[in-house]
Amino acid sequence: MKTIQAYRFALDLTPTQERAVLAHAGAARVAHNWALARVKAVMDQRAAERTYGLSDHQLTPGVSWTLPALRRAWNAAKDDVAPWWRECSKEAFNTGLDALARGLKNWADSRLVGFPRFKSRRRATPTVRFTTGAIRVEPDRMHVVLPRLGRLTLYESARKLARRLENGTARIMSARVRRDGGRWHVSFCVEVQRAERQPARPASVVGVDVGVKHLAVLSTGELVPNPRHLGDAQRRLRALGRAMTRKAGPNRRTGHRPSKRWQCAADRLGRAHARVANLRRDGLHKLTTRLAREHGTVVVEDLNVAGMLRNRRLARHIADAAFAEIRRQLAYKTSWNGGRLIVADRWYPSSKTCSGCDAVKAKLALSQREYTCEACALVLDRDLNAARNLSALAAEIDTAGSGPVAGRGADRKTPLAGQAATKRQPGTATAGKTGTVPPQGGTTTRVLARAH
Known part of the structure; x- marks a missing residue:
């Protein structure tokens, strides 16, 4: 592949x-x-x-x-x-x-995308991309060669890429040099021939409910803690920010250039932010890699992250959790490991539906952390209940086969008329509403189901 x-x-x-x-x-x-x-x-x-x-x-x-x-x-x-x-x-x-x-x-x-802006010399991220010329990894695996820049030294060994190049299972298509957090990086875009792989448990299905209290709650009952890297570093970031404001910074109106001390303070602040981003990236990669390698089917929700960020009380915590990044990584990692990713519809009431009897609540406040079913008296953690409902969607897709997909989701908000919990029978998906979206050649199934 x-x-x-x-x-x-x-x-x-x-x-x-x-x-x-x-x-x-x-x-x-x-x-x-x-x-x-x-x-x-x-x-x-x-x-x-x-x-x-x-x-x-x-x-x-x-x-x-x-x-x-x-x-x-x-x-x-x-x-x-x-x-x-x-x-x-x-x-x-x-x-x-x-x-x-x-x-x-x-x-x-797409009119939702803004018109391009002019790039500022001070604010724009320095980057340059090479697609032609001499682009290679040196035999010592500690140096790379780029056009006009010559031989550049690496902080770490490039043995993983060098092995693939030597075996003929990879081909470098382009290289990009970019500065992030005060440090320069080179990224190689490589066409790789990957061997066919299978998850450790191909028949295993896991539902993943992401959140702020716990980074992820799995349908297996596992609770993945939220490390809150940004919250832990907030005190240091504020101190560095205040220190930078006490220096003589740039002034566009007068054309005053920043002082050396201001530049050093800005570099320290940038490195602190980069450390938070690196810690977050490392934790997400470890989580998504483990899920993709262990389970054959992973089910997640299509969350409206942009809308969730409008909540001024939770915006910082939601951004720190990186919900969209979890889904993006699972999309290509499940493909690499021979699994599949199922994306539930945005309006699927995973938190309001009882995982035991399929009863649906008309309203469930965010402060209610336990789900209490009025129909079958089930008492369960709210996030674990949602994860189990997501896991159940995979069985409905497998049962439906290539025909219409049975689901318990909704293509609109749950009515808020104060109705009591009622039993919902599995419905059938609207024609043309269910499909497969393969990112990077993968198998990602998006479930869109209509409530009945």
Whole structure:
């Protein structure tokens, strides 16, 4: 099975190499901002001409924002815009133009995505991507070679990637150099030939209910504690933030540059945030890897995380738990390990449904941490009850086979008319509402069921 996989390594750059990487990242930013200004100027001109009553064929000709068109426009103007363009690799300018082309396409395809913005030299994350030229891992596995940047030293060994390259089961497609939390990293986008694998228990089904009190509650009864990395580091982050405000920072209005002490304080704050992100990432990878390798079927919910973040009391805790990241990692890891991921519908009342008799409550307050069924007198932890309901969805899909999927979910909110709990019979999914969405070649089943 061929798949696209990324290998990320920390770099140990010399001051000269860091200046070269920053120059390439600056070239990418210049190309991006120039092309964006060109596209925006034409769009603003056409919008102004429409207010004059001009017809469409009388307007200023539009410009194409595809990557080939942006490249042609840049090559024609680069001598005037950036006379120093020969000092950097052509891949640096292509990085900025490609990012703009993707951003404009996403904006045009979905109005929910905002229009691309100009990149600031101080606020933008320095990054550059290489797709052509000499990109390889040295035989000593402690150095990599990139175009125009030469031989770069790694903090850690690249033996895992080197073994695949030597065996012929991997092919490097691109490399990206990026600075995160004050440290430089190189990420290789690799086409990998992965061996077919099976979970340790192929017939096992586990429902995963994510939350804030516990990071995940499994239908097996296991409670995965929430480490709360951001909450634990909050005191230090606040102290570093106050220390930075006492230094002379940048001032856009006057053009004042930040002092050395302010820059050092900002670097310390960035490293503290990066440590929190690394701890969170490490814990999530360990959890999702264990679930994907052990169970054949994993069932999760399609949560409205954006809507949950509007709760000002829980927004920080929800963001720290990273619900969407858990689902994203499970999507490709279940595929790699020969399992499947089932995504329950967003309106499926997993918390309000009794896992014993299928009775559904009309209303269940968030403060009620125990589920008490009025029909069968079942008393169970709220999250464990939801996890068991998610696990039961897999059996309904297996029973339905290739036909309509039976489910107990809902495509709308549970009515809040103060009704008593009633027994809900399994219904049938609406035609065309159930399908399979394979991310990266995987098997992810989304369950959309209608309440009856």
